Amino acid sequence: MIEIRKIKKVVVIAKSKYLDFLSKFGVGGAHPGGINLTKEIFKSENISTTSHILDVGCGTGQTAAYIAHKYGAKVTGIDINSIMVAKATERMKKKRLPVTIMQGSIEQTLLPANTFDFVISESVLSFVHKASAIKEIFRILKQGGRFIAIEFTINQQLGAKIEEEIKQFYGFDSCFMKKDWIALFEQAGFTNIRIQKNKSISSIPEYHYSKNIEPELYELMETHYDMNLKYKEVLDYRIYTCTK
């Protein structure tokens, strides 16, 4: 008898030097609109002290700390990067917040199914294998749970050269338009998908520097700011909310 084994397709995304820069500089609020946009979005969600919330790609933990402090909710943060995890853990300890920070990938977690009332991802999904991560987020949300994402979204198909430059620099495997995100959310089973844009809110990011920062990361920071100027109209984002 022939044994047929299912081999899981593993998509390897180039390691992002940009994420090294964010972690070594300890950039908090590393998403469009920053913490002020986060605060505004949560105002229209039904968060209470009994809510169990997961912050995916929590970075240095700015958002996770805010929700725990403001709403008294039960908050967990997960991030793949050990420097981010250390900085987020230190933040919770300093602020005496009962937030659990764990290291791991949202593409596949050990978290039990149907656990969270809310999952948040702020500028994370573009850096990962999107379909696996969205499927995993759906699995760990409770029935009726809400997924809130602030994610990089292009407004029109890009020329091949520009797209490649952006993908290479940030370590993305693709640049998604609104319709591409919606297709993945629907495929995972999400309903009630709403898309918003709020360009008027901005924040000043915070920094929590590591002791030793390689000179090349300073250069990378400059390139990042140059890219942001050069592709101001291209590097856009949307706020996606949906329900399991």
Ligand SMILES: C[S@@+](CC[C@H](N)C(=O)[O-])C[C@H]1O[C@@H](n2cnc3c(N)ncnc32)[C@H](O)[C@@H]1O
């Ligand atoms: C642009 S930063 C955003 C950080 C944070 N959400 C914020 O707004 O400040 C992206 C974060 O996603 C994390 N990340 C990347 N791949 C991940 C994965 N597979 N699973 C979990 N986190 C991941 C990075 O380490 C980084 O902290």
